[in-house]
Amino acid sequence: MNTTNCLAMLLAGGEGKRLRPLTLTHAKPAISFGGQYRLIDFPLSNCLNAGIEKIGVLTQYRAETLHQHLGASDSNITLLPAGSKQEEGYTGTADAIYKNIAYIDQLHPENVLILSADHIYHMDYRDMLHFHNSQKAAATISVIRVPLEEASRFGIMSVDADRRITAFREKPRRPESNLASMGIYIFRWSELRELLLQDAADPESSHDFGKDIIPRLLKGQARVYAFPFEGYWKDVGTVDALWRTHMDLLGSPAQLALNPPTWPMRPAGQTLQNEMLRMEDDRGSASLLHQHCFLEGRARRSILSKGVWVGKNSLVTDSIIMPNAVIGKNVLISHAIIGEGAVIEDGAIIGGSRKQISVIGNVSQEEHQGGWNAYTRGYREGVNGYDRASFGN
Template sequence: MSFDTLTLVLAANRGTGLEPLTIDRPKAAVPFGGKYRVIDFTLANCLHSGLRQVLVLTQYKSHSLHKHLRDGWSIFNPELREFITAVPPQQREGLNWYGGPFDAIRQNRYLVERSPASQVLVLVGEAIYRMDYAELVRAHRESGAQVTLAVRGIREPGSGVQPLVRLDGEGQVLGLSPAPAGASGDPGSGDETLSTMGVYCFEKSWLLAALDPAREGPDLDLGLDLIAPLLGDLKACGYRFGGERGRVTPDRYWCDLAGIDDYYQANMGLLRAAPPLDLYQTDWNIRTYQGQFPPARTVPGVTSGTEGIFVNSMLSAGTVISGGGVNQSILFPRVRVCDGAIVDSSILFDGVQVGPGANLRNCIIEKDVQVPPKVRIGFERTQDSERFTVSPGGIAVVPKGYRF
């Protein structure tokens, strides 16, 4: 498996729906779940699936992502032909940047050609899910298909993001169509409405032949722009996500974080008594980079002497709650909550400082922001909208570098 499959992880997307979290980083590098980055879930899937030759195609403001790959994922041995390598645009096919997923692969055709692999696994690095790719590749080989698409059931006809798929009784793809906007997906649904997931296994020879034609203009989706026009001349099969095959416990969770509300709800879901995505599964742990910070702790406030408390929250290393209160929230490393401050149903990124008496509710605070004493955020939508981005669901996002 290690050397017969070349893996391409698409991580060039800006993630416009997640602004302002993606002003200075790509979607794949957005922090998630208290200590992770979004791309960690895809790379952890690769690690557990025995995939050891991984190219990460990057583009938009990629320094943060490259640094994370260097610090957290330099774990393979190049002397054994193992690698996780970032590949920004090389402009081998002209002077253009990546115009989309099809174009990103086409511009790196030479990397595919020189690989000894028989299959090319193309993955989206911008979604949260667990999946045993080894079983997908095995099913691909068993079917004799040129292309295998991972598909998932959804509650309504489309999530507005991934294309819809029609399969026949034997699992072969009959058609692909754009998803109508506005409906919400349900990764655990048994409904027969199926959607793609941005996960594809190609026969390398077929993929290289399909990359030959020159294309004009940007492309948006591999299913619609590469596979759909050629369906009449190839065997394409669907692979059901969350089935019984595979070694990972099938929690059947998948989220593409299409907007701020999706991102917020995905994080808050981790705090449920029975979370839809269980980070504490021992059979499929998620790897990431962690700084060498001291343990999180609660201490009495210096002035009030009131004990610092937290309820049903995630606290990462280096966090100190000094006489403040944290409820139903996720705190990334090195957060400090000072005397009398209250943090409720919020997400605080690395290095956030919450001043004495501040009150935060239903908000996301970006890295290193210093919230002054007695500031209130998340209580008056009109007032918040004048200062910050506020999502349709009412989540206030304080951007990086904001000065109160």
């Protein structure tokens, strides 16, 4: 399928409040994943592997963390930050696209592919684009079946025998279907452009694709279709989901292949060799360790990222240690996410459970290098908010 006349727009401006404290210092799509990647690398790699030649990345919250990651990116990738003034900021997913109409117009795409920049999956968008064009659709939404008890978290739709969408409800309280939107849309640009202009002029609109644009299309009897996806896909918008998705990397076989040879990860447009090693010995069992981490202690069912240091007699179990974190000696960590650059003091005990994952927030590079005061930036996610954790430099 020829993708040269399709522009991809990655929505990467979200604040990610449900991922705090990790998102206190990083944009949600810039959160580390799998030891050597970031969340945005998944949809970005999907685009590049599918031959999509032009990609716009819309940034807003903590934009500098994404700009740093993508700064040396492929020339096909354009960063589109929100304006610095409040009235220039993106107020919704549809508003973000609306405020970049001039950028899109200059590229003259036939279709626009709109993606969330923080979902974990491998997908060939060419298949969806072929279906979209074959149906002469105004819009196509990629969908996946979810457990009915989870359906209220998603945009839910009903379809006819031809997969044409007959009804759509954003996060219904009592869902009647389990066919969920994945936040992946293809629009014919000429039709989407007109819709965005109408939506921007509507004072009652929240300027959101799920709440406003899709219902407006359906109300106008436009041809809107559902494209089914049956592969692995996870929305990692919560601490629990981020932890569980990481654990899916550790099975035998793993539910998610981190860097499949036929569909390589390409962070910032660059092909990167898989540097994660599966450990099955006395030091690390059922674990993934980056080849540039240092393990003096032991790891069980855990992921140790690039630049991580684990001191003597420390035990890390069922946990994710993000890049450049330092774990001292005689430390016990269980069911936790340790943020980038965090420093855990000797003898600390950080223990969560499958129902309540403990989280230590990220640290900026300057703080990490300069000696960091744990009691001002360290957090453990608890029932009543964020409690101070016992760790330091």
